[in-house]
Amino acid sequence: MSRYVLALDQGTTSSRSILFDRSGAIIAMAQREFMQHFPVPGQVEHDALEIWSAQRETIATVLERAGATAHDIAAIGITNQRETTVLWDRASGQPVAPAIVWQDRRTTGQCALLRAAGHEDRVRAITGLTLDPYFSGTKLAWLLEHVPNGRARANRGELLFGTIDSWLIWNLTGGEAHITDATNASRTLLLDLATGSWSREMLELLDIPAACLPQVVPSSVGSSDAPHAWLGDVRVPITGIAGDQQAALFGQACFRPGMAKNTYGTGCFMLMNAGQKPPVSQHQLLSTMAWDYGGRHYALEGSVFIAGAVVQWLRDGLGIIHASNEVEALAASVPDTGDVYFVPAFAGLGTPHWDPDARGAIVGLTRGTTAAHLARAALESIAFQSADVLDAMQADAGHSLIELRVDGGATQNDLLMQFQADVLGVDVVRPAVTETTALGAAYLAGIGAGYWSGEAEVTANWRIGRRYTPGPGSAAAQARRERWARAVERSRGWAT
Numbered sequence: 001m002s003r004y005v006l007a008l009d010q011g012t013t014s015s016r017s018i019l020f021d022r023s024g025a026i027i028a029m030a031q032r033e034f035m036q037h038f039p040v041p042g043q044v045e046h047d048a049l050e051i052w053s054a055q056r057e058t059i060a061t062v063l064e065r066a067g068a069t070a071h072d073i074a075a076i077g078i079t080n081q082r083e084t085t086v087l088w089d090r091a092s093g094q095p096v097a098p099a100i101v102w103q104d105r106r107t108t109g110q111c112a113l114l115r116a117a118g119h120e121d122r123v124r125a126i127t128g129l130t131l132d133p134y135f136s137g138t139k140l141a142w143l144l145e146h147v148p149n150g151r152a153r154a155n156r157g158e159l160l161f162g163t164i165d166s167w168l169i170w171n172l173t174g175g176e177a178h179i180t181d182a183t184n185a186s187r188t189l190l191l192d193l194a195t196g197s198w199s200r201e202m203l204e205l206l207d208i209p210a211a212c213l214p215q216v217v218p219s220s221v222g223s224s225d226a227p228h229a230w231l232g233d234v235r236v237p238i239t240g241i242a243g244d245q246q247a248a249l250f251g252q253a254c255f256r257p258g259m260a261k262n263t264y265g266t267g268c269f270m271l272m273n274a275g276q277k278p279p280v281s282q283h284q285l286l287s288t289m290a291w292d293y294g295g296r297h298y299a300l301e302g303s304v305f306i307a308g309a310v311v312q313w314l315r316d317g318l319g320i321i322h323a324s325n326e327v328e329a330l331a332a333s334v335p336d337t338g339d340v341y342f343v344p345a346f347a348g349l350g351t352p353h354w355d356p357d358a359r360g361a362i363v364g365l366t367r368g369t370t371a372a373h374l375a376r377a378a379l380e381s382i383a384f385q386s387a388d389v390l391d392a393m394q395a396d397a398g399h400s401l402i403e404l405r406v407d408g409g410a411t412q413n414d415l416l417m418q419f420q421a422d423v424l425g426v427d428v429v430r431p432a433v434t435e436t437t438a439l440g441a442a443y444l445a446g447i448g449a450g451y452w453s454g455e456a457e458v459t460a461n462w463r464i465g466r467r468y469t470p471g472p473g474s475a476a477a478q479a480r481r482e483r484w485a486r487a488v489e490r491s492r493g494w495a496t
Contacts, residue, residue, distance in 0.1 A: 128287030240445025
């Protein structure tokens with residue numbers, strides 16, 4: 001009997017591999033960061049080959065650290081940064097252009113033209129999404145326009161499109177499988193959310209040939225094997241695939257409609273289980289596939305583009321900290337922000353504003369403002385943005401959440417988590433295993449391979465690590481949201 005499930009967690013700034021045992025505990029983990037490329041303001045790119053190299057390296061490293069071989073792995077689960085778009089040559093397997101990252105804003109003009117032409121309502125009705133450069137469809141259309149003979153080659157099936165899951169699976173299987181799962185497909189602007197199939201109407205609208213698209217498969221599958229040297233001669237089945245946020249919802253055991261989680265990574269992404277019918281939001285939330293396992297399940301989602309990335313900017317852009325984990329102590333060295341508000345709209349604003357022309361703003365600066373005030377304002381900006389999303393989510397749901405389950409690297413920051421509970425006015429619950437994105441992919445894979453029996457076993461594995469309850473500062477934190485809203489207004493439309 002195989003001992004572990006291997007999760008490949010391909011994120012925006014790093015690739016990781018994690019081995020989980022039957023209890024859902026982490027046995028070993030390996031991580032490697034890769035380069036971020038910013039060719040011009042508003043554009044963000046990755047080298048897809050570097051992503052694959054980094055992921056492959058972490059697979060070898062995690063097996064070595066665990067003293068394991070491919071024979072010990074029951075299945076592979078893949079989770080990934082979602083809307084990032086790769087276009088590659090079918091014959092050579094080489095990318096024909098840099099990958100366009102989900103944060104990239106280069107198709108803002110195209111989205112504006114489509115909106116002005118009156119397509120917004122129809123796009124939302126088909127896909128559950130809004131016309132925003134965040135999603136993969138307009139990125140792919142841009143690539144097909146700018147790669148020499150791109151659209152013609154794609155129409156002949158010579159060029160292949162994929163989000164990062166597709167790119168990894170293509171490489172893991174030596175080009176045998178060109179697939180994506182329903183969760184990733186639902187983030188492309190190309191999927192009919194109700195049917196789970198590619199939408200001919202959306203393909204025509206964006207002028208995208210169907211021949212370049214991957215096959216859409218369930219999130220828990222058993223059809224693709226990884227046979228190559230990094231796993232020896234063993235063909236380990238790839239039986240779980242999910243976009244990072246949907247994987248986290250599954251890993252948090254949010255199986256009942258109304259349960260919600262918030263992931264604090266490069267961005268912040270709040271999802272609420274909406275059941276087995278596509279939800280319709282009245283408050284600028286996205287409707288998305290939660291997972292396709294035992295039938296299609298849906299979620300409402302609110303997206304904050306810049307969360308943990310603001311701490312990276314304090315480190316790499318301003319240099320006021322040397323490591324990301326220093327931000328909590330720096331922020332805690334002052335009792336408040338000194339009335340400074342930081343709106344980190346580096347890549348525009350997501351839910352509920354959907355303003356791709358917004359840009360970062362720091363307001364309220366005085367001669368007394370210090371690096372510590374900026375650090376605290378940066379952390380509070382993460383909580384304020386999440387509170388804006390939760391307001392929209394509760395309005396759509398028609399009821400208040402009892403608790404918010406949280407995960408991601410920033411949940412280790414106790415100052416941030418306590419402020420989040422204070423500003424939301426609800427309990428914030430961090431699980432014992434916070435790597436829920438990778439864990440969700442592992443669970444989907446393990447269920448597909450028969451390693452776990454199903455949702456009941458996943459639920460039994462879930463454990464509370466720490467609960468943050470709104471404290472004495474809750475009223476003051478919530479009162480400050482009015483000034484936060486004023487700061488947000490000052491950031492909007494700047495790049496128009």
